[in-house]
Amino acid sequence: MEPQFWHDRWERREIGFHMAKPHVALERHWNSLALPPEARVFVPLAGKSLDLIWLASRKQAVVGIELSPVAVQEFFEEHPEASGIDLRCGDLFELTPSTLGAIDAIFDRASLVALPPAMRADYAAQLTSLSPPGTQTLLITMEYDQRQMRGPPHAVMPDEVHALYGATHEITELEELTALEDFPRMSARGVTHLAERVYRLRRR
Numbered sequence: 001m002e003p004q005f006w007h008d009r010w011e012r013r014e015i016g017f018h019m020a021k022p023h024v025a026l027e028r029h030w031n032s033l034a035l036p037p038e039a040r041v042f043v044p045l046a047g048k049s050l051d052l053i054w055l056a057s058r059k060q061a062v063v064g065i066e067l068s069p070v071a072v073q074e075f076f077e078e079h080p081e082a083s084g085i086d087l088r089c090g091d092l093f094e095l096t097p098s099t100l101g102a103i104d105a106i107f108d109r110a111s112l113v114a115l116p117p118a119m120r121a122d123y124a125a126q127l128t129s130l131s132p133p134g135t136q137t138l139l140i141t142m143e144y145d146q147r148q149m150r151g152p153p154h155a156v157m158p159d160e161v162h163a164l165y166g167a168t169h170e171i172t173e174l175e176e177l178t179a180l181e182d183f184p185r186m187s188a189r190g191v192t193h194l195a196e197r198v199y200r201l202r203r204r
């Protein structure tokens, strides 16, 4: 999947992944990460997500990375008062621990599942290399029958989460959410059952 794929999606306004409200898992599970006060939170593949606003509203420093300048510009136009949010325009795979800086937590919604299978090991390795020991991640995956629809978003099943992160992270499954009513375009494309699964990962 080339960067141009995402640039085209933003130029053509094909951004059905963008949600009008923060993800429900934040309200339900973010506290379980038990982060230090004023933690620094990293949001990879951030889009112009309202999750950034929710995270910053909790007095956390938020740093996001997003490939599309259109997305970054729209985010700051739509939230002129946003403070404590460092949304950078660039490629996740070019970040280093020193350019990103120390982080305490990661929020991954519609990021791992945005990538095709062949890219996901590199993605997990990159996030792992950017995570100091103790970093906590709230990860939300999607599960559906991939024969019914071609991603993105892709289905990422629990065995894959364990294959990607099991050697480097403690993995706790927190909740399975039934989600089809929130994704009418997936249902229109033939998906009959959809779940989101919420995980907490702790970097060893």
Ligand SMILES: C[S@@+](CC[C@H](N)C(=O)[O-])C[C@H]1O[C@@H](n2cnc3c(N)ncnc32)[C@H](O)[C@@H]1O
Binding pocket: 006, 007, 017, 018, 019, 044, 045, 046, 047, 048, 049, 065, 066, 067, 068, 071, 090, 091, 092, 093, 109, 110, 111, 114, 152
């Ligand atoms: C499916 S969207 C999800 C955005 C956001 N997490 C949300 O929930 O709305 C994936 C985003 O990742 C961005 N993206 C894809 N590859 C990227 C990369 N290598 N580095 C940074 N951003 C990337 C795309 O431009 C797109 O905005």
